[in-house]
Amino acid sequence: MVFGILFLGMNANAQNPQAQNDTAKVLEEVKVTALAKKKIQTEMKMAVSVDEFLASSDNISFIKRGAYAWEPLLNNMSTERSTITIDGMHVFGACTDKMDPITSYVESNNLSTIDIKSGQEGSLHGATVAGSIDLKRKSTPFTPEKKYSGAYQTGFEFNNKQFFNLGNLSYSSDKFVVDGSISFRKAGNYYDGNNNEVTHSQYNKFNTSVGLAYKTSPFSAVRVDAIFDKANNVGFPALPMDLWLSRALITSASYKQLFQHGLIRVWDTKVYYNAVEHYMDDTKRPENLVHMDMPGWSTTYGLVSRANLKRGDYSAEIQLNAYNNLSIAEMRMYPQDRSKRTMFAYSWPWVTTKFTSLAMNNSWDISENSRLNLGGSLGYNYNRSKYVEFNWIFHPGTPQEKSRVLPGLHASYQLTVKQFDFSAGAGYGHRAPSVSEGYGYYIYNSFDRYDYIGNPDLKNEISYEANASAGFKNEKMGIEAKANYFYIQNYIIGRILSLGSPMNYQSVGVKGYTSLNHARIFNIALNANYNILQHLHWKGMLTYARATDDKDGNLPFIRPLSYQTSLHFMYKKFGIQTSLNGDFTQRNFSPEYGEDQTPAYMILNVSANYSFNIKNCKIVLQAGAENLLNEYYSTYADWGNIPRMGRNIFTSLKFSF
């Protein structure tokens, strides 16, 4: 379906109606067995942030350092273990503290879907362990007639006085398409469930995007895209510093060719360039004795080229990825006497990463109701640290350059028997250490308050994975259980070094990234829905995860047993939703990695909306409350146990035409 949305536009206006149908049919069949969401909105709330939207998925959880820029965890694994891409483009954050996950550089009104693949199935975009998250941008199809469409959305959230304006406009014609979007969000500090202000939780975000597509022939088109994102004055209550400014420019140019005949049906090639800059600010924190600048830069250019193949019962995707990233992060500390000389070090000493991979996913429809998927990828990862002397302090004589080969394989079998469907799969894959894990230098982690040191000699992390699912579906109800299990060799994690003393003012010691012999991660999710009445729907989700290290100790940031349940009632132009979500007590926490036990919490949300039309304009009014009962809570992944937002009344208004 994901591809359908992207490609159908080009076909809609194909001159030969026969060809049009064919291609559309092909594309519908080149369907990715992915967990993809169609619209960037949740049932509760239509004006969600990208983070809130991701949170509604059952295999995504978040590490939160404040109200902004949450770090998405896929299958309870941190972002180093997943590949996060925007339309297949690799973008890397410029903050050593992971205050800028890629999801913070997009906005909900320039995305169409988010495509999440679990485990090695996600290796199409590059070597991974946890899977892939691909943020798909909006792209309006070509239309036979000139057509304008757009939407404007505004709203106010009372708890943190968030005011937002999101607008997008597109023009389409037979040959030419323009998409544009712009958004502003401004939020103050939020208040927790005890009505206390959580200081340093404000944010300001501006995002704009533009895309131009031109049809070069009935079956080919070129497209250029750009996203510009700017966030400033973003507070991180869980960190000893805030964000002064971060900016990202994400650009690409692509060429797409459709083929009417033959094995290859679609070929799409894109070149891209993106630059991210991220500047911290600790001057607003009087408790800091030392003032420190921590600027970071990340520049990536690359190529992604993919082809969709189809013949009879066989279909495949082939993707070539290549990128070059340069990550730089500096620390400059100012002495009390500012006239004295500053102290300087690199936390990322100009680390270049070059990566190339060729990946393929193949599907055979063995029979009407069964399908076999087989895929693999082979990647080459090269790192170079320009100022390797920083790495030599803890790892004397380590080579300046390091190359790794990263293979990956996966297979799965899907079977549908009447109203039941089953799947089982297995995967094997390597990943290279991230820039921080390999070359980081005194990166302060405020969760466990340790300074982290990278190790260039870390071995590849090797994942062995098994997954299975079973489901039942009829007109009235559906139920599905999914489980996966990862056995990860050389699992990379920070361990306390007896050597060395901390550098950052607030830290208590030094940890070095080391490989555990292995770690095990198990995730299970249960989803169900039931149509109680024609207009009354129920949905529920239960997830559980368990993760242990090689000594059967608990790994950190593993979500405890958690649930989401919602009721949705529609009557004519009215809709009412209510949902309940929460976590049970975190039993398997990890004191060794700085965690304490997080108690259970339960959050109740309600919202109502009314939609009507004025001429061609559709208007939706929505009002609701999150955390209606004003529960005081923090989750297992909130740094510093910073409390989450208390009762939040939100209103929003959307026009679309």
Place this chain on the structure above:
Amino acid sequence: MKKAIFFLIPVCLSVMSCTKEKTDYEAEINMVVTEHYEFKEAAAINIDDYHISIEALNGTFYKGYNEIRLKISGANTNENINAPAVTFLPVMTNADGSRASCPHRYNLVYNADDKYFPGYAVFTGESGTNETWELYISFTINNQSHSVKQAITVQEQTNKNLNMTTFTGKDSEQYFIALVAPQKPKVAENELVAGIYKFNEPTSPPSGSFPDPSQFSYSEVSDYTLQLDPRMPEPSMGNHSSINNKDLTQQDDGLYHGVVNYTMTGNWTLNFIMLNQNGKILKGTEVPTDFTPGVEGVKSELYIDILF
């Protein structure tokens, strides 16, 4: 489309230019520390038919350790001459007329390969109104001895990585420690080289014409150990230290070699404990190893501050 492009261009330009400039790391280190490689003439003396040239790094005598190259040539020829019994003695005169010297190599031996007399002087002070420095040089050629003195200027050493310290050890002897290398440290493992000298108290009163070398005798101490604990003294750095440092021990060149790791640029204190050949502590105290943010680092009673 044109509108869109017009819109894109300023956006691109605004982003391509970074808000904050990246640090030029190499320039950053050069800014504070200039490394001198070249030996240039720092003093020239003509005596009888001979010309003496004394070369030092950057053509300047600095407070602290100075490697010197002494060349003797015929006044009219540029040929460097070997001469036996070349002596070299720096002498400092205080405002009150009292005189002292500093650690130096007194008897210079010709290096035939490089055609000069290698030596060193560890000037303990800078030339000024209260302090003047002179070099006393003598040599013998063709059984004829020549002596000369020459006033020189000793300048302040702005490179703190070549700092020195003077102290009295528990054995009541007067000691000198002078840093020799690295001139320009890096955030890295650096080979740390220092000279350790002591003043040999004269056993008899001065005799003969001035200067009597027995009154100004210094020697390189042998088989001592200089234990090293480098720390950043700034209160904000909380007594930060580094790993993989090695104590300084004497090598064939007479100097003491060890390893210091600097984890970042800035102020560092090299805390020392000096042990004699029998392992007895002559000077220096252990420093606390705790991380104490907000508190200025406690220094050993024997230390040298550096900065890069």
